[in-house]
Amino acid sequence: MSSPRMQWVSQRIVETFESTVTQVEVNEFLASPGTRKLFDELLSGKDACKVFVHFQNGATVATVENGAAPATNADAAAASNNNSKLCVSLGNSIPVRAKCCFFLRTTADGKPVDVQKASDNAICFGELAPNILRDLETTISSLFSPLLKAKDEWGKADADLKNEFMTESEKFANDLKEALNSMDSGLELRRPDRSIL
Known part of the structure; x- marks a missing residue:
């Protein structure tokens, strides 16, 4: 050591x-x-x-x-x-x-x-x-998305590329959020009545 x-x-x-x-x-x-x-x-x-x-x-x-x-x-x-x-x-x-x-x-x-x-x-x-995935979702939604939206100058990328990137980034963040909410909600199935079995 x-x-x-x-x-x-x-x-x-x-x-x-x-x-x-x-x-x-x-x-x-x-x-x-x-x-x-x-x-x-x-x-x-x-x-x-x-x-x-x-x-x-x-x-x-x-x-x-x-x-x-x-x-x-x-x-x-x-x-x-x-x-x-x-x-x-x-x-x-x-x-x-x-x-x-x-x-x-x-x-x-x-x-x-x-x-x-x-x-x-x-x-x-x-x-x-x-809670790595929740942290990733929060970072993308609360930090990176607002920063990227506020950025006016994107170098050589034209407006169409910027819009496509922002759309895909938001879609990814929303998909991640929905998946996490689905995992957190927890589905509980009731056992069917004996008469049905």
Whole structure:
């Protein structure tokens, strides 16, 4: 954990979950074998090109005993040394039910990341919330659409292209909003009367 890159990773995780984890807990989590293995693969340019770090309730994630990866799911690991709910995945085994962060390698496969540099463009960091689609819809509808409508100068694009772009953007935002409302409403079907069956 002594490399500048892993110190940077540790700081980003603490900042993401600052009210729920301490620096010591994050360092213990990163030192656990399962977690360390995934970050080593990420930094060495091997299979893992992205790593997600989650903080979720213990009942919803696969946990690890004594830092060893679970035999049934090598993609997920969590630190048990500190009783925290931090866990790590490649992004396809743990659903995003709460805020999480990710580290994405931008270098080509097989090319290792310089771990002596704390931060550069070889590893991107970001955070995801559980309501990603709702956030996207709000950003498009409330931020980008008004900004684009207010813009008068579109460079070499003529008025027809501008209108077509704005129409398609609004259509996409409306479709996204309708899909989200449909998902949120929840359809409840009643069981038919026994006489009908």
